[in-house]
Amino acid sequence: MKYFLGIDVGALSTNAVILDVRREIVGYSIVQTGANSTEAAEETLEKALVMANIDRAKITSTVATGYGRISVPFAEKKVTEISCHALGAYYLYPDTGTVIDIGGQDSKVIRVGDGGKVLDFTMNDKCAAGTGRFLEVMAAKLRVSLDELGDLSLQASQEVQISSVCTVFAESEVVSLVAQNHPTEEIIRGLHRSIVNRIWSMVKMLGIRGAVTMSGGVAKNRGVVSLLEERLEQPIHVHTEPQIVGALGAALLALRLAQTAT
């Protein structure tokens, strides 16, 4: 049996997906990238191999993606996240016309055509506003964990308006809101709103087509997803492991690579 590996080395998480020849996901893993991306790639691969219960030698081809894609020495090919998220999202939800990936250090909106082909895209990678990093900084300030953000914001009956989009300014704004005794849930909901507004302006640049699929770690945050659904006036597909979508797309490309080679 042959297997195909995709590795996505992101700013925050490094993820692997292993596919078999029938394009079924047989193993995956999510680890922190940390300071050494080559080590993170090794670690995530080991874990995915354990889950798939196969030997490393069984991997026929590997495609790497993400900011750290150059630090995966064993990958045959390196492809950008844009192409990989589009392919991965299309594989999971074939009606996908638009992908929104919000990762740790950048966010992107991709318009997807037939077969998961990239038609158009736009990215925000100039600053942390509108990225997962923004939420991490705020969660730390509010002393809540990332997992809790979503539920807390859904509990809020009102929301506080956060006027700065800049992470540094928003942080000091949050400090003063806390000092004014605003409930944490309301502040969190305001922070989510601020992310959603940033994403909304990117979505508007491209225009929405077809179903929307969200990928990247922020898709795990129900608070952000529900506000975005409200704003887009349509439901959003979210896979149970949205962080592996990029690695999945890379694995699909690895499979394609092996097929065209033979």
Next chain:
Amino acid sequence: MYLIKNLQYHFMKDLGLPALMRFSQRTKKRRPKKLDTCFGPPLTSTGRLKEIMTRHYLLSRYAEGARPVAWVTSGAPVELLRAFEFYTFYPENHGALCGAQKVGSELCEVAEGKGYSQDLCSYARIDLGVCFSGRTPVGKLPKPDLLFASNNICQTVVYWYKVLAYHWKVPLILFDTPYNFKDIADSDISYMVGQLEEMIPVLEEVSGKEFNYQRFQDVIRLAKEASLTWGEVLATMKARPAPMTIFDAFGHLAPIVSLRGLPVALNYYRVLLNELNDRVKKGIGAITDERKRLMWDNIAIWYKVRDLSNRFAERGMNFVAATYTNAWAETISYLDINHPFESLAKAYSLVILNNNLNHRFELMERLVKEYGVDGLVIHSARSCKPYSVGQYDIKRLLMDRLGVPSVVIEADIADSRVFSEEQTRTRLEAFFEAMEA
């Protein structure tokens, strides 16, 4: 005194400088060997271009006292000044040169040190930096007797030139062009013609020369013909393979920008056109394996032209059209020697940056069709707000209506501190993947 200076100017222009320059022909920087195979043979006209532009800059040293000197914005109707034989200096062109020679950022820093904001156009910051520090790669700038600006390209130039007027203590003439929202009205034209007529006495006084209508008509004719020839030069890139790339055209643009209305510009474009036509006939392309044809939007990223040109050529992608290079082929051709003032007003108020977004979209749509464009690279220039605003709408429209993919690079024209290598690479790679899929 004037006579001696004048003689000296003429001697240097016609004999001294050309001889000097032949002497000091520097060895050219060569591109990496492995890339040589991607490009066709270089244009021989480029040598002539370098000669013309170097001579123009060197001549500025002899201009003071021999000629009235004016500093002019790229969109100002310089034809009127030519009738008074001004030596003209283009700070924007000089800013581009500083950018290309990678000294833009340090000159910007000089202006920033004096309190000018980083958000100000880098051409303005570079120019002010040069004024404050006296540093420039061309040696020395000629001191202006007059400043001439038009707000048809942006509002920045109005305030920038006011600072220059204050700094140099010389008069500033401002040509105010109403923005074209839909159609240009007769009242707009007469408003602009009135301004041009009012300039004449000022120009007479500064230059010490009387206005000569016939000479003015001559200049109009030369400018129009040069612009038409420049248009033909660009049109050669409709051929497959295109005989030139837009990255070359960014360089060949210099004479139409800063020597417009002078015989030298027209003559140069005739030579260039001949060479390009010859290449088309022989099927010689700017790059050897032209697989995709692209369009560029906005001003060049001057410090990255060579680098970008290599990156695209490696993949068989050639830039065959640009809204920027097209700007000097578009409206100057409206000039009419029988109605010099009216046609000047029309030509200069309808330039791309003074015209509505719909016009811009239609222009780009036409370029896409005529030049067989497969994709668009959009430079979102931090400096140039009037050029960069609306680009995302255009991007979406081109995708929706023509299915043309595009990529946005956030950068700057001359301030390299704004350029992020990693972010640009990711965007370009994703664009390449989409184009090649």
